[in-house]
Amino acid sequence: MKTNKNCMIALLLGLLTTTISSLAVANDTIIIKAVGTWGYFHNYPKHEGPFWNQHIADVSGGEIVGEIKPQDELGLRGFEIMRLLKNGVFDFAFGLPGYAMEEESEIFEGADLSSLVQNIAVQRRVADAYFPTLERAFAEKYNARLMILYPFPSQMIWCKQPVNTIEELQGRRIRVFLRTLADFVEGAGAIPVNMPYQDVPDALSQNTLDCIITGTMSAYNAELYKEMPYGFTLRVGWGLAFGAMNIDKWNRLSEAQKQLLEKEIAILTEQMWQETAKEDDKALACLSSGPCPIGEIGNMVLVEPSEKDLAIRDQIAKDVILPRWTERCGPECAANWNRSVGKILGLRAEARSQ
Template sequence: MTTAKLWRAAALGIALAAGFSGAATAQDIGKHQFNVVGTWGFLTNWQKLEQPFWNEVLKNESKGQITASAKAQTEVNLKGTEILRLLKQGVFDFAAALPIYVDEGGAVIEAVDIAGVSRSFEMSKAIADTWVPEMQKVMEQRHGAMILATFPFPEQVFFCKGEIKGVEDLKGKKVRVQGTSQGDFVTAVGGSPVTIPFAEVLPGLQKGVVDCGITGSMPGYKAKWHEVVDTVFRLPVGYTLGFWAVNLKTWQKLTPAEQTFLKTQFKALEDRSWKMIAAESDEGIACNTGGTCSAGPAAKAKLVNPSEADIKAREKALNAVVLANWAKRCTPDCVAKWNELVGKKFGLKAGN
């Protein structure tokens, strides 16, 4: 089955469940050309999900009425922190963004993806579904945008030079992190967090700027971190979340039929993203550590799974430091809402 047909089947199922036909709404769609920025061009999210969505699926399902000039973030040489500003300014109509790169209202957005909270893709998705309404308030008020869908990256793990047997060996290590809560987590287990762009991690590892880096299992492989590290330590740090947002002015110019059509297509994109990336996560571990790998030749880093003591140390870091520090960054109302919606559901509590 082709990519377009897979999406059509998913979107049709969603449309029927919602009580309307995707094909029927396509008849009421006007002609639109959108400017779009996505994620990193060398990763699966862009190659197998975003790019075909913008270049094939929407065009086919709208019968040619909706087209897009879609570029990967790497293609336009942008940093993650620039994305929402450019979306708000109208440079882009749609954009893929990560909570870790949000400045204004960042603690509320960050709450969907606090390092160490999610223990599985299912838990990460459940938190996203629960917390997105709170994120929407910040997106609309401060960024002039609306979230249409969420998507994950593979399981976040430690790639380290030298031998790492467990959490104790992270003490004193300089560890590249990709957000504030990851930095809190590394500090809590005795390491020193270092913030450098993803593209600079490989040379950073080579030159000793960092001893370890945290990233997704497959992204680390595709970025060739395995060429300079010796150990992949599979301590669960989370499942980096992203979201697709639309500029509110762009959205408000669309008719109700066009908005309904796009919501249906984005829901299909969301469902497909979570399924595909969850499946890729284990393969990413295999690709880095000598297992079966469809993405290229398997690397030979040593896989270290966490011990029971490591998991206890992880939980201690999360509860004593990571959640406590996040609570200081958010407002009391925000913390109370997170504890009510997320904390109670998963046996967690932020703040006092």
């Protein structure tokens, strides 16, 4: 406990004494202390970092000044983030629910249940439909105002040995990072191994994984094609992330400042969705035979799911993914999902028959 308190104090002091200390800040300037996702994935350096470290000060004429650092640079592994946001140590946080929410996280899974959505335009509709549900949950559980939902590049399956069908995943040890991904893996007859991304290199060197689930661009940037030269391009998730603000801090803003922040975050949201769609296509080209405008070609063998695979996926969704999530989240939660996301996907979340 003492170590955690010292860590929190060190984080707060670090945030207050870095770049903000070099700015000439007026007495009425609003300072936003933020934490981002991971510095080694593209969302932070391209979007999250520039937005808070520079853009918001520029568009507000210095009325709002932000500072953000990625969670890996701050030494955070995820679950601390929402507690720190709730307690006002951070004013704003970006994160993935599976990493950032330890307790009662079932409701937060609903916008990104594994393998249900293969198209990013449909995933955008799903995120928009589920936004009000998540907005209420953030406020009730974390004293936070949900401001943005945005995707990482789509999550796919990368393996050491060839994989041509879902059925060929049976018995393989597959890295996951969300319970819903584990549900899919188990539904496919494989073995889920839950671990954070930063632990994957050690697991590969120790030969404890046969496949990993991660995003397309993450796979390319990590040069997974050198360790796992086979990819199965079924989209098993989108890594849907959030941006949320401490409500007490939000309430300190003037109405004009709130409107400005909402406007700029809406622009940021659009940019991130568009960028992810482009990144997905670019990463898949770079992982396989090219062309690759950002580096070497990976020469990975990529196999697209067949109609039979999609039918098996549908069965796993109905028999495993949706029933398990319904049991975790409860009937009221499932009913709300059915009224919103379920209508878009033509699916129903129901508990298994006893």
